[in-house]
Amino acid sequence: MSTSLHIDTLSAIVGRVNCLTDESDLVSYTTDYRKVYSGAAMAAVRPGSTKEVSEVMAYCYEHGIAIVPQGGNTSLQGGAVPVSNAGLCIVLSLSRLNKIRSIDPVNDTLILEAGVTLAAARTAAESVQRLFPLRIGSEGSCQIGGNLSTNAGGTAVLRYGNMRDLVLGVEVVLPDGAIWNGLKTLRKDNTGYDLKQLFVGSEGTLGVITSAVLKLVPRPRSTSTALVATKSPATALSLLGRLKTRLGNDVTAFELISAPAMKLVQEWLRDEEPLFASKHDWMVLIEISSHSDQDDINDAFYEVLTESYDKDLVLDALLATTEGQAQRLWRLREEISDAQTRTGGSIRCDISVPLSAVPEFIERASAKVLDLEPATRMVIYGHMGDGNVHFNPLRPDGVSATEFMSKWHTEVTLAVDAVALSLEGSISAEHGVGVAKRDELLHVKQELELLISWRIKNALDPRNLLNPGKMLPAISSFSRSQS
Numbered sequence: 001m002s003t004s005l006h007i008d009t010l011s012a013i014v015g016r017v018n019c020l021t022d023e024s025d026l027v028s029y030t031t032d033y034r035k036v037y038s039g040a041a042m043a044a045v046r047p048g049s050t051k052e053v054s055e056v057m058a059y060c061y062e063h064g065i066a067i068v069p070q071g072g073n074t075s076l077q078g079g080a081v082p083v084s085n086a087g088l089c090i091v092l093s094l095s096r097l098n099k100i101r102s103i104d105p106v107n108d109t110l111i112l113e114a115g116v117t118l119a120a121a122r123t124a125a126e127s128v129q130r131l132f133p134l135r136i137g138s139e140g141s142c143q144i145g146g147n148l149s150t151n152a153g154g155t156a157v158l159r160y161g162n163m164r165d166l167v168l169g170v171e172v173v174l175p176d177g178a179i180w181n182g183l184k185t186l187r188k189d190n191t192g193y194d195l196k197q198l199f200v201g202s203e204g205t206l207g208v209i210t211s212a213v214l215k216l217v218p219r220p221r222s223t224s225t226a227l228v229a230t231k232s233p234a235t236a237l238s239l240l241g242r243l244k245t246r247l248g249n250d251v252t253a254f255e256l257i258s259a260p261a262m263k264l265v266q267e268w269l270r271d272e273e274p275l276f277a278s279k280h281d282w283m284v285l286i287e288i289s290s291h292s293d294q295d296d297i298n299d300a301f302y303e304v305l306t307e308s309y310d311k312d313l314v315l316d317a318l319l320a321t322t323e324g325q326a327q328r329l330w331r332l333r334e335e336i337s338d339a340q341t342r343t344g345g346s347i348r349c350d351i352s353v354p355l356s357a358v359p360e361f362i363e364r365a366s367a368k369v370l371d372l373e374p375a376t377r378m379v380i381y382g383h384m385g386d387g388n389v390h391f392n393p394l395r396p397d398g399v400s401a402t403e404f405m406s407k408w409h410t411e412v413t414l415a416v417d418a419v420a421l422s423l424e425g426s427i428s429a430e431h432g433v434g435v436a437k438r439d440e441l442l443h444v445k446q447e448l449e450l451l452i453s454w455r456i457k458n459a460l461d462p463r464n465l466l467n468p469g470k471m472l473p474a475i476s477s478f479s480r481s482q483s
């Protein structure tokens with residue numbers, strides 16, 4: 001069957017205007033957020049309902065057309081774009097499935113379609129005095145379907161957990177077009193396998209999430225934010241322990257930031273106002289939130305910081321006294337990722353290790369990188385409270401991005417990942433696998449784990465049409481026979 005006949009049929013399902021085929025329209029669907037990965041697709045198809053998703057998928061299944069599900073296309077691992085120029089493929093954009101279906105402050109649930117952005121989900125929760133606690137820098141673009149498919153984490157995992165902890169139910173369309181309605185709102189349901197969790201973190205390789213039930217939590221009445229200078233990751237770790245002992249679950253975010261990371265983002269935002277009277281190598285952005293009065297939480301936080309200053313865990317602190325100041329501090333943290341993208345030449349390692357091993361990881365991984373290229377800028381930041389560090393060596397000033405990446409990308413990534421693995425860590429804490437980390441899994445997963453994963457994949461997607469080439473290393477790469 002010719003491509004034009006496929007396009008005609010898909011257009012008949014979603015409407016001609018929602019089946020994009022011009023190269024100028026396609027490029028933003030076939031190129032990833034960082035403009036590192038791209039591939040070919042015959043169309044970007046934009047269904048407007050679960051029924052249309054099902055019809056598109058059933059048609060593609062019958063005709064052997066690969067499907068790349070796409071939400072906000074903010075994946076940092078090349079997960080949401082085609083990776084090959086061969087074969088028949090469409091990008092399936094979920095953006096038009098953007099309705100909030102219901103919001104229930106009694107059951108503390110939010111039922112919404114997969115294409116609702118994270119920012120819109122958070123706003124909806126606020127309208128009933130609740131909080132949907134997932135918070136990541138891409139919230140204006142990323143979508144709930146993408147957040148679920150990547151098991152997104154972010155800056156509030158320390159208190160509320162990641163996407164896996166925040167979902168109660170999903171509706172999924174399987175590769176052959178079958179619709180599974182798993183939109184349960186129950187907190188307890190021990191009736192067999194927890195199928196929804198199979199799709200969380202599966203990066204669009206098993207089914208397309210079309211709707212979800214999310215958990216809401218009470219909205220804290222008061223929040224206190226501070227940027228704290230500290231001597232080292234080790235003193236940051238001690239400070240975190242002290243905060244947890246004194247303030248318990250009120251410790252909501254604990255984000256480590258190295259001096260080169262802060263310098264980069266201040267330059268990018270042209271935020272020239274000094275943060276502290278003198279320069280510091282390490283900073284931590286801390287947020288405390290609570291159901292107590294604002295004055296009480298401010299006092300409690302201030303007290304712990306003062307005690308920690310006396311113990312040399314805190315060198316200086318900038319406590320936000322207005323909402324505007326808190327927003328400035330959060331903007332500095334959240335724009336680091338984009339500052340690196342704009343600068344170019346950044347090797348991104350999203351690792352996790354047991355919390356207690358974070359200082360050792362940073363010390364050993366930094367030494368390895370600086371041994372290789374002493375002028376590298378050590379852009380290190382991230383969710384220290386979860387043991388998750390974005391360890392992103394950046395090209396030295398004056399060295400081009402192409403030169404730095406072609407010379408060091410592979411060697412530095414493997415060296416950094418090796419340190420994380422030696423500390424019982426993971427090479428992908430929250431950004432997923434996509435295409436960027438796929439083949440590394442051959443070295444970090446047990447062969448049996450990969451075999452089980454492929455058996456699940458084959459059971460649900462026997463024709464390997466859903467997001468092919470992502471997350472799972474090719475079965476032919478395994479050393480043992482599959483029989």
Ligand SMILES: Cc1cc2nc3c(=O)[nH]c(=O)nc-3n(C[C@H](O)[C@H](O)[C@H](O)COP(=O)(O)OP(=O)(O)OC[C@H]3O[C@@H](n4cnc5c(N)ncnc54)[C@H](O)[C@@H]3O)c2cc1C
Nearest residue numbers: 071072073074075079137143145146147149152153204209
């Ligand atoms: C500035 C910035 C900051 C970020 N910060 C964080 C952070 O703190 N924590 C974090 O975890 N991530 C972070 N990310 C990464 C990214 O935003 C997340 O992975 C996000 O969850 C992806 O959502 P998306 O809608 O953009 O998904 P996409 O990028 O479109 O897709 C991601 C994966 O999910 C699949 N997919 C998308 N929608 C569906 C669906 N409905 N059904 C089935 N599969 C689907 C895709 O095929 C792909 O494999 C950041 C990214 C940027 C650019």
